[in-house]
Amino acid sequence: MTDWSLFPPHILPKLRDHYAVKSMRRAPKLFGDTSNFTSIDYGDVLHVGDRYLLVVGYTKEGRFGIDEQPKQWVPKVYDLESGERKIAKLTFHETYTVTIGHLEVTCYRSPEKEARVIELVKGNPYFMQGYSSQDQAGNLVRVLDVIQGQRLDKHLENLGGTHREYFDSHCKKILSNFLESVRGISLLHAHGLKHGDIRRDHIFVDHADGRFRWIDFDYDFYLPERPFALDLFGLGNVLLFILGRKNFRPADILNDPDMGPEVFAGLDTGDLSLVAADRVFNIRKIYPYIPKCLNDILMHFSAGTQVMYDSVDEFHDDLVACIDRI
């Protein structure tokens, strides 16, 4: 028997009638302290700030379809006052090392940094929106709007057609949208903030207006002399994916019947990624019709480069000049 007196009266109608609660065989619990998020379950209610959020599911690790593990610290929730669906990110601090090529970088999951970014980009259509609030134990919970849209990489795949058709019909528009994303990152950097995890699946294409929106700002890293280098590296990788619609590892080229040994033989180590050497950045060797100016931007991220970008603004300015010329 559920003791409904634990919950404030004004949320009871929505709570009792919600399918998540009706389908449960146990009474929902109210969590004012979200520290131990592994004990929070489907149908429980989070009390964060002045809001009551019913847990209706969990987001999943979505990195390119490899792991689909539910993220218990990122429940899908239903706001029992507004009736809106949201995503809650509970406080989860972790420190770990990422290996990029043969280099190691220390990374941090930082709720505080994500909260600062959310505050800065409030109302900016090129970023996910939301707010941050503390629970009773002082944990910083971020409550995010759900974006009705699709990951950039899936969006590009779903455009269909051959690469040439994609490039001729869609690429300029995609690049123009991406330019706004680049400006968004520049805005963060101007305020001393990083995105922290720039990847092609961390841009969502909004179904409503087609805008690209950045998501997931809770990663941070420690590179005191080049604080924004990993963001720049990420932007280069996203541009490469936009132009090629996939990443090409040398072995992929060798095994591709349309390219094979002939294209493979034309590659050298200078064509590969500067940092990871795992993918081809000299994309004109794969698709010769890609304009040189775009390829030149990519080549600044290649092992063969003599000049690296120091800032996102430099990358942005080159991209603007190039898009104007396409």
Place this chain on the structure above:
Amino acid sequence: MAQWEKILVAVDEGETTLRALRYTARMAAAMGDVSICLLHVYPEPPPDFYVNGGQLADYQAAKEKRAEMIFAQGERILFEAGIRPARVQRLVHLAAGRSISQVVLDVQKEGDFGTVAVGKRGVSKAEEFLFGSISNALARHSNRFTTWVVG
């Protein structure tokens, strides 16, 4: 043009700093009336520092204590080469909201140092992209002053 006989040496704990100091010591001894400033710049604490209960004052105290040892080692090299103690100065800075190379450049400008000396680690392009190279940054931004990059 800045005053070339005012020499700023960016120092840290590495072997390359010792090479830069030895080079500077010999050059300065031969040049005569020069002044040398040993500058140690340390980065801001990592992002999890405060979450783990760290206090900035403690962090700074530890870094400045370490800087004292670096300075003592540097001064020994300079004094052995005949540089008078009165001509050597120490400076230590936290790179708050700036990169280390930017702090060195700012100190150069504020102090009107005509010569900046730094050791060169020798890093790969990938390392330079991710972690940066102070010597490359100084060489690139040398404007109206001279940079000695000692390899």
